[in-house]
Amino acid sequence: MSLIGTLARLEAVESGRAQPLATVRHRHLSDRPLVLVPLTTAGEAGAPLGALVGTDPAEPRLLVVAQPRDRDLRFAFLADLAEAVVPYLDGYAGEVEAAERSETDPETGKKVKVEVELCADAPQLIVPSRAGVEYVRLLGRSTRFRRTAEDDPDTPYPAPARVPLLGRWLTHYGERARVPGSSLLLAATDLLNRHWATGQSSLEDQHLGALLAWIEAGDGESGAEAALRAELGRDAAGQLLCPPAGPATDPTFDNRLLAPAIDRYDRARQALGAAEEGELADARLGELHRAEREVRRLVASQLKPTWDAVWRCLELLRGLPAGSRVADRWTRDRWSFTGHRDRVRSGEPPQPRRDDAVTSAQKLAARETAQAQLEAQEALDDPLVLAARRLAGEAFTAEVLDVVPAWTESKRPSPRPLLTVRTGDVPQLGEGVKVYRSLDGRPQSAAFVGYEPEDGTLVLRLLDRMGRAKNPAEGTVPVKGDRIVWTLFEHDQRGGPKLPDPEDTPWTHGGPPGEPGAERPDPVTPEDLL
């Protein structure tokens, strides 16, 4: 943690309220995000219990699996979820703008500009916590290889239409969430933790209720007290006042309320199956409906507080103005969405179970670039973030005291003016170290020449962005009295080298991965048929 982050946490403890870590919002928020609050069944991986999903805080759609071990009900849940999510995603696929992308021409090997479509906006998914992001990934993994009756008429347990498609989209969103600075799939806790520091540990910060309690503390109660209540407070029946944000549920809820309700539902189903007479069957059907309604009511009681908390979190974040470079990162998210839309449209198979050597190296390189870019952009967007970098000696603000024109010693001299600047910061500068400033949104670099021995001021030599003429272009060289932020880190990131194509994977990495093709669906195991 940065020094300023530690300070903010100490101040939060002292004041009893969360302290801001940012002055602007560093993540894109859609005008119409889709909030998804999933719950899972204890003891069985990938068995959804229910979810609230929707784009309107007042009208969540409640999906519940009354008997989570029943595969038919689970498929029905996934079909309903697909019904709620896929049309929302599709709603963004149609509206496009023209854009250019440089591609390598396969014949000439040269870079050429290609006119392509770019979706004008992209759909955004918000889940309550990081565990929710993991769950989105898990749902994607468990459904994207399913076959519908249309894909394969002989498949023994055909999935409802759209479920494999849902799996592919959830996989794409889950994978994109691993890219630093991306905003296609966000966790509410991550959003809050980026922008506020609480007085609790980072582990405790994963509890959405406790986190909000710190941020919204007031009226005579400290954040610590409110957070403790959010974590541990129980009602007269012994249930948590603030249920966990999922996907895991509270064991007390499972044992005391949910398990008996599911038992009642099972018994009602059996009784209905055993009923032969019409009148008796009607009565038992009523019984079954009541039992199902009870399970739905219970699951909803656990979901609704989290649903409200997620929307509250979005409201808090909308109170911050967006950082100026957030839109740039969102454009990359739009490219990501458009790219996957195109892959689905062109009938490509679902994402493979494991990345091959080249794909994994490409992904890692892209994420490292994104991380460096995110760190630079956040600091440039936000003086509070920049302050942390200044304290770490990675940036400094300085006043220009003097500008001396100078040129390179070549046949066609280029301007290399010397700046004398004074700073109160302690940048970690060595001779020749490059520093950067933002000039009309683009980086201008300078090299550190040395310290003036008398007064400790710094001398910098400007290196670029001064035009082609002998004398620097108007406005490209700072003037006396300017206060300028210089960073020791680069503002833009260079892309890495081109990796070989997967079919040219070298011997050190196992050679080519073999025949590309659609992966087979997961085999049915005895555990699938409990």
Added chain:
Amino acid sequence: MTTTPAPATGVFDPGAAAAEATARILRDTLDGTARGVVVDSPPGAGKSTLVVRAALELAAAGRPLMVVAQTNAQVDDLVLRLAEKEPELPVGRLHSSDSDPYDRALDGLENVRKSAKAADLAGLDVVVSTAAKWAHVKTDEPWRHAIVDEAYQMRSDALLAVAGLFERALFVGDPGQLDPFSVVGAEQWAGLSYDPSASAVSTLLAHNPELPQHRLPVSWRLPASAAPLVSDAFYPYTPFRSGTGPGDRRLSFGIASDGSGPDRVLDEAAASGWGLLELPPRHTPRTDPEAVHAVALVVRRLLDRGAAAVSERSPDPVPVTADRIAVGTAHRDQAAAVRAALAALGVTGVTVDTANRLQGREYDVTVVLHPLSGRPDATAFHLETGRLCVLASRHRHACVVVCRAGVAELLDEHPSTEPVQLGVTLKFPDGWEANHAVLSHLAEHRVEWGP
């Protein structure tokens, strides 16, 4: 490199053992049939010497080769060594197009051609560059041979980018030093044979387990006082010996101790090769001002007291000057703080850097700020085996560790809790174990800060 056998090592002749290992490696490289040869080298075991020798022999056999190193400093160093051994050999230094891309000392070498374009260097016997630069080179005709230096510090994805450039390669590196790392999470690929964040050697061996693997058995850098500790703590299954015996290296001072903590720890280190200067226990920020001051003071006293070293290199005592001393830290801000403290004491010319940047370097005396000093927690970063190994294995004579008391307790409160990943080869010993091993040894050379 000396071949003088020390009496205390008994029947073990380090010179002969090292020569035999080198001969086997060169045989496999020059005449073997395998596409790759892997050489593990403990600290200071003559890895660079081996690389230079292999490059010269391959070139002499009429087999042009490319050499891949990890940093520009390593590349320049290799080029200088090649030119020193064989001034007539045409060597290419492929460099980046940044300003000031290579060591200016290369300009004085007649047969070294420098260019930012690989095409300009075509046909030269040896072409040397960094992995990052090689990754941008395209070729239709791959090199028949390559040498990959510091292969354990090279990431698997970096090897992926350059492996298409050569047919066969000699991979040389030190498995005990810092593993390559990634600034973003790479857990999703953990356990895959080609995990892009793993080291190049682990990927290479996962796909080609039949490749011959060799080991250099003798550390010429570490003194007899350090080799057993470093070998036991960091290389428990691949032990090595020091090339010199207990009496071969001596450190003495012209001025007697004034009884202060720094002077007493220097005396201890001169006598035993190790010294632990222990400060009172305290939780501190990373740039703990007292510990940083203590480090600076130890360096200052080391210079003031006129330290002189006797070694197999020369029979007469050689003064330990500032350029033969290094200070090692875990973090860059700590290094910056030490530099500032040294400047305040009027000390210049001493290398102060992080473990990452001290890799592959050698000094007479090192002063180390312990990575766990003053910390409230022991994270995976601070526990990393390689970090401590680098810091504890840079010296030819003595190593002084400055640390807050209470690290042993801290370790006991923070057992390793990294999640277990399926398919990942466990690195052994883990940092926890290695830290305890080093601490218990240092405890025997403990000097308290206070009088």
